[in-house]
Amino acid sequence: METFGTRLHRAVAERGPLCVGIDPHPGLLTAWGLSDDVAGLERFCATVVEAIGDRVAVVKPQSAFFERFGARGVGVLESTIRQLRDLGALTLLDVKRGDIGSTVAAYASAYLDPSSPLYVDAVTASPYLGVGSLAPMFSTAAEHGGGVFVLALTSNPEGASVQRAVGADGRTVAQTVIDEISQLNRGAEPLGSFGLVVGATVGETGHDLDSVNGPLLAPGLGAQGGTPAGLRTVFGAALPSVLPSYSREVLGAGPDPADLRAATERVLADCRAALGTAD
Numbered sequence: 001m002e003t004f005g006t007r008l009h010r011a012v013a014e015r016g017p018l019c020v021g022i023d024p025h026p027g028l029l030t031a032w033g034l035s036d037d038v039a040g041l042e043r044f045c046a047t048v049v050e051a052i053g054d055r056v057a058v059v060k061p062q063s064a065f066f067e068r069f070g071a072r073g074v075g076v077l078e079s080t081i082r083q084l085r086d087l088g089a090l091t092l093l094d095v096k097r098g099d100i101g102s103t104v105a106a107y108a109s110a111y112l113d114p115s116s117p118l119y120v121d122a123v124t125a126s127p128y129l130g131v132g133s134l135a136p137m138f139s140t141a142a143e144h145g146g147g148v149f150v151l152a153l154t155s156n157p158e159g160a161s162v163q164r165a166v167g168a169d170g171r172t173v174a175q176t177v178i179d180e181i182s183q184l185n186r187g188a189e190p191l192g193s194f195g196l197v198v199g200a201t202v203g204e205t206g207h208d209l210d211s212v213n214g215p216l217l218a219p220g221l222g223a224q225g226g227t228p229a230g231l232r233t234v235f236g237a238a239l240p241s242v243l244p245s246y247s248r249e250v251l252g253a254g255p256d257p258a259d260l261r262a263a264t265e266r267v268l269a270d271c272r273a274a275l276g277t278a279d
């Protein structure tokens with residue numbers, strides 16, 4: 001069985017270094033002329049899938065915007081994930097789960113076990129109950145070729161007060177997370193399956209990201225003010241491992257699928273230029 005790191009490496013080589021988020025904000029539904037209900041959500045997602053599902057390496061549905069419609073919204077999430085998989089996109093569910101280990105095991109079953117209706121290629125996870133509490137996610141991901149992206153230095157300004165706090169050993173909370181994930185990826189080729197989330201907005205981090213040997217998801221581009229040109233400042237020598245992620249910047253170009261595709265091509269070209277990867 002191929003690891004998530006291997007599958008991601010190939011998807012990026014074939015389709016380019018880009019993750020597009022599906023974040024059906026109420027304001028976007030309205031701007032697209034859709035109703036703020038399950039029917040609008042379904043139409044929105046079907047349009048995004050049709051426009052970009054066959055051309056973007058990774059698509060990242062934001063779970064919150066589906067959960068707000070209850071069981072029927074989650075039903076739309078399930079079918080969106082299936083459609084994306086059929087079109088060859090890797091699915092990364094942005095759900096930022098974390099809990100005591102025995103509960104994390106249930107989250108691992110929900111998202112990373114292929115028999116689950118919500119099965120995805122990878123999830124985002126929160127390390128604030130301790131990176132070790134996420135062990136069931138790591139083991140389930142490893143068993144089934146999945147991936148986990150753990151929050152390290154998030155794109156929002158409030159994150160720094162927790163993530164940059166310094167512990168007894170002199171390392172920040174974020175550096176502890178970075179070091180533990182680096183350990184999990186040690187020796188993996190061409191890329192480990194365990195990633196980190198580092199916002200494109202955070203500027204020079206003062207953290208060592210060079211030996212992570214896994215994907216570095218960079219949200220915060222576009223709507224939150226991050227730019228592809230700024231990625232070099234944030235990631236330095238780790239730049240080749242960066243997976244840039246856009247949601248509103250691309251989604252705001254809809255509802256015409258051709259316009260969504262054009263916005264995707266534009267941000268992908270910007271990311272390729274910033275990362276120095278060829279077409």
Ligand SMILES: O=c1ccn([C@@H]2O[C@H](COP(=O)(O)O)[C@@H](O)[C@H]2O)c(=O)[nH]1
Pocket residue numbers: 021023062094153154155156197198199219220221222223224245246247248249
């Ligand atoms: O540090 C983080 C972690 C996750 N996110 C999520 O990414 C998207 C960003 O959406 P934009 O419209 O491109 O701003 C959203 O789903 C966040 O929950 C993040 O922004 N920062």
